[in-house]
Amino acid sequence: MSAAAIGVPVRRVDGRAKVTGAAHYAADFNQPGQAYAVIVHSAAGAGRIASIDDQEAMKCPGVLAVITHLNAPRLPYKPHKVPPTDPPTGERLHVLQDEQIRFFGQPVAVVVAETLDQAEHAAERLHISYDAEGPVISLADARATTVKPEAGPGTPEDSTRGDAARALASAAYKVDFTYEIARENHTPMEPHAAVAAWEGDHLTLWSKTQFVVAERDEIASIFGVPADHVRVISPFVGGAFGTALRTWPHVPLAVLAARQVGRPVKLVLTRRQMFQETGYRPHSLQRVALGAGEDGRLTSLIHEAVAETSRYEQFVESIISPSAFLYSCPNVATQYRLRPLDVSTPNHMRAPGEASGIFALECAVDELAYALKMDPVELRRHNEPALDESQGKPFSQRALLQCLEEGGRRFGWPGRNPAPRSMRDGRLLLGWGMAACTYPAWQFPASARVRVQADGWVEVETAASDMGPGTYTSLSQIAAETLEVPIERIRVSLGRADFPPAPPHGGSVTMASVGSAVRAACLEARAQMSGASNGQAIETQAVASRPEEIEKQYSLHAFGAVFAEVSVDPDVGIIRVRRLLGVYDVGRVINPRLAHSQCIGGMVGGIGMALMERTVLDERDGRPVNAHMADYLVPVNLDINQLEATFLDQPDPQANPLGVKGLGEIALVGVAPAIANAVFHATGIRVRRLPIRIEDMLQ
Ligand code: MOS
Numbered sequence: 001m002s003a004a005a006i007g008v009p010v011r012r013v014d015g016r017a018k019v020t021g022a023a024h025y026a027a028d029f030n031q032p033g034q035a036y037a038v039i040v041h042s043a044a045g046a047g048r049i050a051s052i053d054d055q056e057a058m059k060c061p062g063v064l065a066v067i068t069h070l071n072a073p074r075l076p077y078k079p080h081k082v083p084p085t086d087p088p089t090g091e092r093l094h095v096l097q098d099e100q101i102r103f104f105g106q107p108v109a110v111v112v113a114e115t116l117d118q119a120e121h122a123a124e125r126l127h128i129s130y131d132a133e134g135p136v137i138s139l140a141d142a143r144a145t146t147v148k149p150e151a152g153p154g155t156p157e158d159s160t161r162g163d164a165a166r167a168l169a170s171a172a173y174k175v176d177f178t179y180e181i182a183r184e185n186h187t188p189m190e191p192h193a194a195v196a197a198w199e200g201d202h203l204t205l206w207s208k209t210q211f212v213v214a215e216r217d218e219i220a221s222i223f224g225v226p227a228d229h230v231r232v233i234s235p236f237v238g239g240a241f242g243t244a245l246r247t248w249p250h251v252p253l254a255v256l257a258a259r260q261v262g263r264p265v266k267l268v269l270t271r272r273q274m275f276q277e278t279g280y281r282p283h284s285l286q287r288v289a290l291g292a293g294e295d296g297r298l299t300s301l302i303h304e305a306v307a308e309t310s311r312y313e314q315f316v317e318s319i320i321s322p323s324a325f326l327y328s329c330p331n332v333a334t335q336y337r338l339r340p341l342d343v344s345t346p347n348h349m350r351a352p353g354e355a356s357g358i359f360a361l362e363c364a365v366d367e368l369a370y371a372l373k374m375d376p377v378e379l380r381r382h383n384e385p386a387l388d389e390s391q392g393k394p395f396s397q398r399a400l401l402q403c404l405e406e407g408g409r410r411f412g413w414p415g416r417n418p419a420p421r422s423m424r425d426g427r428l429l430l431g432w433g434m435a436a437c438t439y440p441a442w443q444f445p446a447s448a449r450v451r452v453q454a455d456g457w458v459e460v461e462t463a464a465s466d467m468g469p470g471t472y473t474s475l476s477q478i479a480a481e482t483l484e485v486p487i488e489r490i491r492v493s494l495g496r497a498d499f500p501p502a503p504p505h506g507g508s509v510t511m512a513s514v515g516s517a518v519r520a521a522c523l524e525a526r527a528q529m530s531g532a533s534n535g536q537a538i539e540t541q542a543v544a545s546r547p548e549e550i551e552k553q554y555s556l557h558a559f560g561a562v563f564a565e566v567s568v569d570p571d572v573g574i575i576r577v578r579r580l581l582g583v584y585d586v587g588r589v590i591n592p593r594l595a596h597s598q599c600i601g602g603m604v605g606g607i608g609m610a611l612m613e614r615t616v617l618d619e620r621d622g623r624p625v626n627a628h629m630a631d632y633l634v635p636v637n638l639d640i641n642q643l644e645a646t647f648l649d650q651p652d653p654q655a656n657p658l659g660v661k662g663l664g665e666i667a668l669v670g671v672a673p674a675i676a677n678a679v680f681h682a683t684g685i686r687v688r689r690l691p692i693r694i695e696d697m698l699q
């Protein structure tokens with residue numbers, strides 16, 4: 001019986017269910033007697049609700065309830081926070097609890113009716129007037145209110161070693177520039193949705209979430225019911241990229257609506273609503289200054305970042321963190337600030353922090369390479385650290401040099417003419433650029449249950465989600481390999497809060513965390529099987545976590561190198577990404593097919609970040625004006641050419657017994673700077689603001 005399953009390019013075990021429609025996403029669930037809710041949003045960006053007239057709406061056919069702050073019950077909203085998925089500082093938005101408007105699009109009412117059409121119809125007949133104030137929504141307008149984020153879990157701390165300012169002043173070569181990244185929205189294919197059904201004081205909630213356990217606890221604390229009275233079910237997630245890490249206002253609204261009308265209620269956000277209240281990558285400004293000696297060794301590194309947050313919460317991300325350890329440098333200063341605005345709270349978006357911070361850092365390193373007249377790969381080699389200098393401890397495993405070498409070789413980098421505007425294809429300008437990337441190799445405590453049935457079938461249960469990376473499949477592989485049974489006999493069940501608890505399905509932690517728990521439960525089952533009689537059913541449950549000593553002893557990160565080829569039309573400025581190659585040091589690869597798929601998906605996200613994605617707010621009221629897929633641009637098939645991801649596939653024995661460092665987030669990191677650097681190489685135009693636009697090329 002061959003059962004080696006880890007490392008095999010197994011096809012998705014849920015592939016058939018997904019393409020036949022048998023896989024049910026949140027909005028696919030229906031309950032008998034279900035009513036439909038729609039959210040009415042604030043048309044003002046700041047101020048307060050002056051009046052609500054619901055008479056016309058209440059008379060509309062099929063209407064069951066119009067719930068506003070005037071008639072909504074006061075909800076307990078007990079303290080509940082799970083950093084870093086919830087911001088460590090501030091208080092979440094309490095829905096329909098007062099008349100204050102904190103951002104454009106804030107829910108101000110929910111209308112419940114027999115059908116969706118009737119609810120939408122009535123919602124348009126709800127008359128709300130506002131005492132509106134002009135919201136402050138831009139980083140530029142809020143300069144005076146810059147704050148240092150309060151220290152807390154997940155908040156990157158300012159760091160200094162040596163004297164970066166002095167070293168910069170005396171550096172033989174230096175660059176010192178500001179980089180800007182527009183606000184971006186996650187725009188997964190599946191919109192947020194919730195179906196809520198109460199039975200007495202017990203609630204069942206079918207909801208799109210990357211974190212069923214936290215959603216259960218959040219809803220329990222909002223409504224003041226015991227957590228074990230709340231069931232959260234989320235078997236499939238149609239993409240999320242971080243937007244489903246938190247419980248957003250539509251979930252308590254669906255739950256509240258169901259309680260008020262005494263029937264199950266379905267609430268699905270529209271695409272426009274997805275831009276208003278379910279998080280986004282914050283608009284950021286970053287100064288990066290680098291100083292180097294004649295030999296190309298860094299002598300100074302300064303990285304200062306400021307980003308938007310809401311007035312009611314401090315969203316924080318690790319935007320400056322990699323700058324403290326990615327390169328060897330004796331003088332480093334990093335600083336992170338926030339500007340609270342009249343906006344909804346930002347949220348983690350694929351490779352939160354790293355994607356933004358490394359864009360600035362890796363563009364600056366490229367600029368320094370030109371200043372030094374040194375090859376950018378060579379410059380990075382020159383500054384490879386022997387250990388994590390920010391913590392004074394060794395990396396568990398760091399193969400960045402190997403990624404650079406392998407990537408350079410595969411891409412053909414040595415054939416590059418370093419001079420800008422030196423490469424052409426007919427009338428098109430060609431450019432080659434590259435960037436390094438990194439992402440933390442976290443492992444959080446996770447648990448799993450394994451049942452080996454008498455008939456030889458194996459059931460695996462854990463509260464993790466699968467938002468698309470293929471968790472059902474990779475966990476099946478781990479169980480098959482550990483138990484030495486064919487993968488066809490493994491059945492994995494995910495996405496229920498009453499399964500053994502798992503950490504958020506984000507931060508690239510799932511394989512390291514939940515994979516380790518499945519492995520541990522399977523090992524335990526094997527041990528029991530050896531002492532059991534033939535055909536006896538066995539059930540085991542195990543918790544896995546990384547020993548504290550490992551965290552103390554090592555700096556654990558994944559690394560990679562990204563190479564990009566772009567063409568730029570010199571007449572009309574159209575930029576096309578012709579080739580992207582990523583080489584990744586992510587530890588052991590459980591499934592090369594899924595890993596490749598995951599990484600080229602991340603690259604597509606990176607192309608969006610580099611060239612297209614930008615949420616534009618109307619400066620009068622803070623309204624996201626391009627809140628739909630026609631005007632919020634993401635790459636489509638025609639924007640994508642050759643994408644290749646390859647893996648060193650070297651297990652990291654310190655990370656966990658599986659040797660996985662996690663992968664997913666890192667695939668987006670490094671793509672935007674590689675493209676921006678390629679655009680400079682093609683055109684000689686350095687664009688320090690994302691997304692890079694056609695207008696930027698027409699200079
Ligand atoms: Mo990822 S932003 O942690 O879902």
